[in-house]
Amino acid sequence: MDASTKQEGISRRDFLKMSAVAGVGLAIGATGMSAIQNAVVPANSTANETEPAGDLIPMYGEHQAGIITPQQTYMYLASFRITASDRAAVIRLFRDWTRFSDLSTAGGTMKTGDNPLLPPSDTGETVDLPASKLTVTFGFGPTFFSQEGKDRFGISSQTPRYLKDIPRMPRDNIDPLLSGGDVCVQVCAEDQQVAFHAVRNFIRLSTGSATLNWIQEGFISGSPGKTPRNLFGFKDGTANGLHQTPTGYDDVVWAGEGEPAWMKGGTYMAYRKVRMLLEVWDRSSLSDQEDTFGRHKDSGASYGTKDEFDKVDPSRMPESAHVRLAKQSKQLIHRRGYSYTDGVDLRTGNVNAGLLFISYQKNPDEQFVPMLKLMQSQDKLNEYTSHIASAMFACPGGLHEGQYIGQNILES
Numbered sequence: 245m246d247a248s249t250k251q252e253g254i255s256r257r258d259f260l261k262m263s264a265v266a267g268v269g270l271a272i273g274a275t276g277m278s279a280i281q282n283a284v285v286p287a288n289s290t291a292n293e294t295e296p297a298g299d300l301i302p303m304y305g306e307h308q309a310g311i312i313t314p315q316q317t318y319m320y321l322a323s324f325r326i327t328a329s330d331r332a333a334v335i336r337l338f339r340d341w342t343r344f345s346d347l348s349t350a351g352g353t354m355k356t357g358d359n360p361l362l363p364p365s366d367t368g369e370t371v372d373l374p375a376s377k378l379t380v381t382f383g384f385g386p387t388f389f390s391q392e393g394k395d396r397f398g399i400s401s402q403t404p405r406y407l408k409d410i411p412r413m414p415r416d417n418i419d420p421l422l423s424g425g426d427v428c429v430q431v432c433a434e435d436q437q438v439a440f441h442a443v444r445n446f447i448r449l450s451t452g453s454a455t456l457n458w459i460q461e462g463f464i465s466g467s468p469g470k471t472p473r474n475l476f477g478f479k480d481g482t483a484n485g486l487h488q489t490p491t492g493y494d495d496v497v498w499a500g501e502g503e504p505a506w507m508k509g510g511t512y513m514a515y516r517k518v519r520m521l522l523e524v525w526d527r528s529s530l531s532d533q534e535d536t537f538g539r540h541k542d543s544g545a546s547y548g549t550k551d552e553f554d555k556v557d558p559s560r561m562p563e564s565a566h567v568r569l570a571k572q573s574k575q576l577i578h579r580r581g582y583s584y585t586d587g588v589d590l591r592t593g594n595v596n597a598g599l600l601f602i603s604y605q606k607n608p609d610e611q612f613v614p615m616l617k618l619m620q621s622q623d624k625l626n627e628y629t630s631h632i633a634s635a636m637f638a639c640p641g642g643l644h645e646g647q648y649i650g651q652n653i654l655e656s
């Protein structure tokens with residue numbers, strides 16, 4: 245940690261220590277500190293200290309939380325465009341975002357009512373709510389490093405090895421307004437209001453430095469310990485078990501050789517918003533539905549087997565089955581998708597719904613893109629889906645206390 249960080253930074257642990265001495269409602273008013281430092285105070289420091297351990301997911305460590313963390317029920321994915329023109333302003337934003345992440349993942353809020361003449365620093369909707377397993381995961385898009393050949397923040401030499409947009413696919417119906425971005429923030433929690441509060445305050449804190457491109461919200465549902473079902477009624481996520489081994493995440497998820505130092509412990513997030521044509525699907529026979537995946541709907545067992553986790557034999561499946569094609573690519577990825585609903589398609593009266601497909605992998609060129617290509621050309625699932633948004637982000641490794649997100653890039 246460099247001296248300036250130590251001087252300016254204030255960690256949750258320091259914060260709680262200070263709160264314990266000064267009592268609840270401690271205000272930090274040093275001039276020169278950025279907006280959030282003046283605004284940050286735990287909603288209730290006692291509540292923070294006694295937060296049930298099971299409700300907190302540590303923010304610090306070798307990897308960012310929210311990547312291999314067991315999936316929480318709710319997710320927001322927000323994409324920002326940096327509007328700040330100089331590196332110092334980006335650093336201020338990332339410091340503020342990091343402090344807010346530190347605070348909110350620990351179950352705190354910014355000050356909610358210290359000056360009646362000013363708007364409260366925090367929007368307030370999580371006061372009295374627990375941390376709810378809140379995680380915040382940051383990623384950087386290709387345009388963060390350079391845009392139209394311009395090295396905006398003098399960091400293009402730090403571009404990760406495989407970071408580029410997902411190439412256009414033949415069946416794509418991609419909406420550019422819902423795709424890409426300089427920075428993404430994935431927020432997950434067991435309570436939707438806790439997740440929304442975080443994303444909303446990230447947006448507030450970005451005022452003057454970044455604008456929101458798009459935001460998506462998703463949900464999953466499943467009994468504890470069971471694989472959740474997607475909106476087609478199939479268990480989705482079964483194969484993640486294949487790399488849940490001692491070396492599995494290093495082999496599949498965490499960035500490898502030839503990457504800038506800040507990618508150590510990091511990964512690539514591939515994102516596709518995939519609309520699922522529920523009305524078409526609901527008119528299909530059970531055998532058509534099962535042939536689409538090569539798995540049985542009720543049990544989740546692959547064709548020719550009995551139980552969900554039995555070894556898959558692709559030769560037992562139709563050639564166009566989704567799982568057979570995934571196997572044909574001979575690649576593994578770590579999927580962490582969420583269902584979404586977006587109201588009604590006013591042109592057809594059909595429901596807008598589908599999957600916010602998110603996968604993490606160490607090398608998207610080798611693991612993700614070939615798999616997507618294969619699926620786009622041959623997958624029976626294409627009869628029922630349409631890819632409408634797309635993005636690729638590089639997610640840095642985890643932070644230690646006192647660091648801010650992107651520090652190793654911006655201070656390299």
Ligand SMILES: C=CC1=C(C)c2cc3[nH]c(cc4nc(cc5[nH]c(cc1n2)c(C)c5CCC(=O)O)C(CCC(=O)O)=C4C)c(C)c3C=C
Pocket residue numbers: 474476478479480481482483484516518519520537539556566567570571576577598599601612615616619629
């Ligand atoms: C390019 C990668 C993938 C996209 C895009 C994708 C979209 C997508 N998938 C489902 C539903 C299921 N997918 C399942 C398995 C599965 N899917 C991918 C990749 C993509 N899916 C992989 C790598 C796998 C695992 C294959 C294996 O090794 O067995 C399954 C089966 C159960 C499971 O393992 O999760 C389902 C169901 C939908 C609905 C969808 C787009 C809307």
Ligand SMILES: [Fe+2]
Pocket residue numbers: 566
């Ligand atoms: Fe899939």
